[in-house]
Amino acid sequence: MxxxxxxxxxxxxxxxxxxxxxxxxxxxxxxxxxxxxxxxxxxxxxxxxxxxxxxxxxxxxxxxxxxxxxxxxxxxxxxxxxxxxxxxxxxxxxxxxxxxxxxxxxxxxxxxxxxxxxxxxxxxxxxxxxxxxxxxxxxxxxxxxxxxxxxxxxxxxxxxxxxxxxxxxxxxxxxxxxxxxxxxxxxxxxxxxxxxxxxxxxxxxxxxxxxxxxxxxxxxxxxxxxxxxxxxxxxxxxxxxxxxxxxxxxxxxxxxxxxxxxxxxxxxxxxxxxxxxxxxxxxxxxxxxxxxxxxxxxxxxxxxxxxxxxVGYRDGWKGEGQISYAGTNCVARAQLAAALVQERLENAGIPLLESRYDLIGYDSVLRAAGCNTAAPHEVRMRFAARCETSSIAELVAEEVESLYLCGPAGGGGVTRSVREIVAIASxxxxxxxxxxxxxxxxxxxxxx
Structure with missing residues (x-):
């Protein structure tokens, strides 16, 4: 044929x-x-x-x-x-x-x-x-x-x-x-x-x-x-x-x-x-x-x-926010920003199922490998948390946005999102x- x-x-x-x-x-x-x-x-x-x-x-x-x-x-x-x-x-x-x-x-x-x-x-x-x-x-x-x-x-x-x-x-x-x-x-x-x-x-x-x-x-x-x-x-x-x-x-x-x-x-x-x-x-x-x-x-x-x-199942809600820092000492400022968000959420008693932050452009992919050899010129801090409800997830995103005036110097370009998580098992x-x-x-x- x-x-x-x-x-x-x-x-x-x-x-x-x-x-x-x-x-x-x-x-x-x-x-x-x-x-x-x-x-x-x-x-x-x-x-x-x-x-x-x-x-x-x-x-x-x-x-x-x-x-x-x-x-x-x-x-x-x-x-x-x-x-x-x-x-x-x-x-x-x-x-x-x-x-x-x-x-x-x-x-x-x-x-x-x-x-x-x-x-x-x-x-x-x-x-x-x-x-x-x-x-x-x-x-x-x-x-x-x-x-x-x-x-x-x-x-x-x-x-x-x-x-x-x-x-x-x-x-x-x-x-x-x-x-x-x-x-x-x-x-x-x-x-x-x-x-x-x-x-x-x-x-x-x-x-x-x-x-x-x-x-x-x-x-x-x-x-x-x-x-x-x-x-x-x-x-x-x-x-x-x-x-x-x-x-x-x-x-x-x-x-x-x-x-x-x-x-x-x-x-x-x-x-x-x-x-x-x-x-x-x-x-x-x-x-x-x-x-x-x-x-x-x-x-x-x-x-x-x-x-x-x-098998797909609902696994809570994700609240996420991102903000950029550039120039001298940008990594330290971004790390401070992440720490502030975490501390403020804890002080407010806001329950999170899990959370993490990443410095995109510095350690978001290779953090565990310890590959950082030089400070970058800019980073973008991403903070995300899995929450039981959408209203709690909104609070996480809001806390990142508040960094505009209540965080380290020079932060800008905030984005925020809230979405339901669909997890997969087999x-x-x-x-x-x-x-x-x-x-x-x-x-x-x-x-x-």
Missing amino acids: RVLRIGAGAGFSGDRIAPAVELAEKGELDFLIFECLAERTIALAQQARLKDPAAGYDPLLERRMRAVLPITARNGTRIVTNMGAANPRAAARLVQKIASELGLHQLRISAVTGDDVLDRIETYHLDETGKAAADLGDRLVSANAYIGVTAIVSALDAGADVVICGRASDPALFLAPLVHHFGWAMDDWTRLGRGTLVGHLLECSAQITGGYFADPGVKDVPNLAQIGFPLAEVSEDGSAVITKVVGSGGLVTRATCTEQLLYEIHNPAEYFQPDVVADFSNVTIQEIGPDRVAVSGANGKPASGYLKIS TLMPIQEISTAFEMMETQNEVA
Whole structure:
């Protein structure tokens, strides 16, 4: 069978749209994949849906679809995405509406459901605390399983042009089109492992084309301002060539591919996924031309039989304030400012669940390493606290703002914020407890 061309249209919810448009226009793609979810993203989407039953999908869904649908429909490129987040059905309805408004009445839109397991999570114990999810009470916001390819493949087999998921495994979004196109068996562990490698390499969009990789004077990346998103040319045996649109910014090299290969991998011989345990320990990466890197050698073995569940819960409120100090002795003045805020909150008897301060530009990242060798010319003091209520969090932010006149000399540029904290925990659930399905608009089709 011919090589399948599959591209990455996004690597996170706030990713750039222009490179996806370029890829849709010039990539000669069979599939364009938008991977837009993270652990907190899905919990925040669930929170939005609680406030509005019609909400809960990716905030950039409409902009992305209006930008690419006219192109993908014209080129015959099909789309798979997890931009459905907490509400795939609502997302699918919106995409159908957009397609109709654009005159693309022939497009078939499908929603994949089944990842939401909030109704059966209470008895499961959370890895981080050892306690049952039920102990969270009304603080429990969401519980979503990282589902595999089954329902996505079925939707594609049924002719869907756009498949919208909730919390699918990131590589599964890319693996599903490969299973669909090549007809791979779901116990062909070697090919499933190789397809998972392709998905893992593409899932973070520009990370493999020089974004995040760039380090001026150390790892220079050409034309980073016009960085292109990656695509893979995948053969029937699962081997692939990673590349990008000719003329787009960035680069694809053995180094960029190696960095992405190692990204978020704990044990390269056992990368647990819903459909396979992938083995990347014998992967080979070879530059075969400008911006063309061949990858092969992945393998796999049977999946564990469990799916990871991401559990979101309310964990209080965060009050935060920031203020800048510059010039001679700026570090000491910023440290005094932080100490004043802490002391004033304690003297007022304001209860804080936890608090910290950072001097951004001096010790906010490397404080524990003791790397400070010289005083900077300027720092920004950030004080943040986790509180039980929003009103207490407001008091924290107010205390930082009061430093304008009640703190050390030269403070300025105060910002303040208060927001509810949605924390994330995880557990495992037997795959038999989770049923996925796809809906081609009005028709629902049970598949697993």
